[in-house]
Amino acid sequence: MAIHPIEFRYGTPEMKKVWEAENKLQKMLEVEAALAEAEAQIGLVPEEAAQEIRSKASTQYVTNERVAEIEKETNHDIASIVKALAEVCEGDAGEYVHFGATSNDIIDSSQSLLLRDSIEIIQEKITRLAKIVLKLADEHKKTVCIGRTHGQHALPTTYGMKFALWADELHRQYERLEGCKERLCVGMMTGAVGTTAALGEDGLEIHLKVSKILGLPAALISNQVVQRDNHAEYLMNLANLASTLDKIALEIRNLQRTEIKELGESFDPEKQVGSSTMPHKMNPITAERICGVSRVIKAYPAPALQNNALWHERDLTNSSSERIMLPEASILTDYILNLTIRLMEKLVFYPENIERNLNHTGGLIMAERFMAELTRKGMGRQSAYAVVRKCA
Numbered sequence: 001m002a003i004h005p006i007e008f009r010y011g012t013p014e015m016k017k018v019w020e021a022e023n024k025l026q027k028m029l030e031v032e033a034a035l036a037e038a039e040a041q042i043g044l045v046p047e048e049a050a051q052e053i054r055s056k057a058s059t060q061y062v063t064n065e066r067v068a069e070i071e072k073e074t075n076h077d078i079a080s081i082v083k084a085l086a087e088v089c090e091g092d093a094g095e096y097v098h099f100g101a102t103s104n105d106i107i108d109s110s111q112s113l114l115l116r117d118s119i120e121i122i123q124e125k126i127t128r129l130a131k132i133v134l135k136l137a138d139e140h141k142k143t144v145c146i147g148r149t150h151g152q153h154a155l156p157t158t159y160g161m162k163f164a165l166w167a168d169e170l171h172r173q174y175e176r177l178e179g180c181k182e183r184l185c186v187g188m189m190t191g192a193v194g195t196t197a198a199l200g201e202d203g204l205e206i207h208l209k210v211s212k213i214l215g216l217p218a219a220l221i222s223n224q225v226v227q228r229d230n231h232a233e234y235l236m237n238l239a240n241l242a243s244t245l246d247k248i249a250l251e252i253r254n255l256q257r258t259e260i261k262e263l264g265e266s267f268d269p270e271k272q273v274g275s276s277t278m279p280h281k282m283n284p285i286t287a288e289r290i291c292g293v294s295r296v297i298k299a300y301p302a303p304a305l306q307n308n309a310l311w312h313e314r315d316l317t318n319s320s321s322e323r324i325m326l327p328e329a330s331i332l333t334d335y336i337l338n339l340t341i342r343l344m345e346k347l348v349f350y351p352e353n354i355e356r357n358l359n360h361t362g363g364l365i366m367a368e369r370f371m372a373e374l375t376r377k378g379m380g381r382q383s384a385y386a387v388v389r390k391c392a
Contacts, residue, residue: 006331010293015334018117019327025067026059027110028081031214033057034109035101035189038209042202045096052093053085061088078103100199100206102192104314108226109187111326112216115234116185118330119177125337126177126241130170132344137163145262145354146365153361155368159263159349166248173241180237184230186219187211193313194223223313231318232304235325238333242297245340249290252343256284262354266346286343290336297336300329367392 002008006016017023033054040050056062062084070080086094098106141160146153189210190196196203211218219226256264265284304325307318358365367388374384 006328011331011335012338015118015121015331018114018121019331021064022059024110024114025062025064025081027113028078028106029057029059029062029085030113031106031109031210032082032085032097032101034210034213035098035105035206036096037213038189038206039096039099039202041209042205044199044202044206045099046093049089049091049093049096052089052091053097056085056088056093061085076103078106081106100191100196100203101189102224104224105189105191107319108222109189109210109214109216112185112187112226113214115326115330116181116216118334119181119185119234122238122241122330122334122337123174123177125334125341126170126174129337129341129344130167130174132341133163133167133170136344136347137161137167140349143349143351143354144358146358146360153357153365155365156358159354162251166244169244169247173237173244176237176240180230180233182217184226184234185216186226187214187216188219188222188226190219190222192224194221225310225314225318228304228308228310228318231322231326232301232308235300235304235329238329239298239301242294242333242336245336246291246294246298248340249287249294249343252347253284253287253291256287260353260357261350262357263347263349265343266348286339290339290343293332293336297329297332300325364392 033050036045036050036053039045040047062081066084067077067080070083071077074080074083082098086097088094089097137160139160140163141158143159144156145159145162147155147157187207187210189207191198191203196207199206208218252263252265254260255262264282265286303321307321310318371381371384371388374387375381379387
């Protein structure tokens with residue numbers, strides 16, 4: 001029975017696939033396989049055992065159903081995965097599963113794979129959106145419109161400039177995620193308190209090899225966890241990106257107001273319904289949904305920042321909230337990016353209203369220019385301001 005709106009209303013198939021239970025389990029199994037492979041390379045684990053672990057480290061053999069059965073007894077998710085993997089390995093290969101690791105080595109390394117995939121999906125969508133916005137900026141570089149400050153008519157500007165401003169901001173959001181990805185998406189195989197105690201002198205080499213096999217940079221230093229300032233940064237970056245999308249959608253909503261109506265969402269009058277009772281309505285529902293969902297995303301940094309303060313070498317208080325926040329924030333951010341792409345691709349302009357609003361004040365919007373010209377002609381700036389203000 002579907003309960004959460006993400007299950008049936010919000011989100012894209014590609015991002016949901018990243019965070020679905022089977023893929024999360026698969027990534028943890030891949031980390032277990034990488035560990036055995038790295039240990040075999042330096043002789044800690046027999047090569048044939050590592051090969052057997054690698055061949056069975058798949059949800060084809062280790063299912064969530066079996067893991068759940070075991071967890072009813074163990075009350076420990078990673079121990080249950082270890083047991084489920086070990087029991088499907090032939091010979092004595094199962095005896096070598098998870099050798100030298102602690103649970104969070106598996107959790108954080110596999111989570112890095114999920115987060116890397118999520119960031120790359122989001123970055124691809126940012127790039128698509130930025131290209132659409134830049135195209136609009138070029139097409140409308142000469143579309144003069146009224147600029148508004150404090151909700152009041154101020155000076156003329158262009159829609160090209162408005163769109164270029166958004167494109168520049170989207171580029172910054174992309175760059176923030178790129179920097180975050182380098183710090184967040186790391187491999188870790190350093191044991192219970194980060195000292196690789198169970199692996200002894202081979203610990204650092206194993207840590208580096210596992211990370212390389214997984215295609216991740218190795219964490220420079222950790223205790224039992226990759227430090228949670230990195231995860232807080234990720235969620236703050238998503239919140240920041242959501243605020244950009246909120247800004248874009250909010251501007252379109254305002255410009256679609258009946259008394260302004262310079263641009264707006266596309267609307268299919270043959271099929272689409274704006275209101276169940278008012279036949280004339282054409283509501284900006286896509287933009288409103290972007291704004292609404294963005295509020296949820298912007299709330300995630302608060303608990304994420306609290307997760308950075310764990311007891312000593314770690315406690316478990318971060319785990320439960322991250323199980324909720326990381327997939328939700330990733331899925332919802334990707335979703336409103338998709339909505340914004342659709343919104344901008346089908347944006348409708350009303351040139352006659354743009355012209356009407358530009359002329360609404362009867363030329364008062366040129367007051368600053370008149371003041372500047374009077375100053376250039378020799379009148380003092382303060383005097384020129386007073387004269388033009390009185391005329392206005």
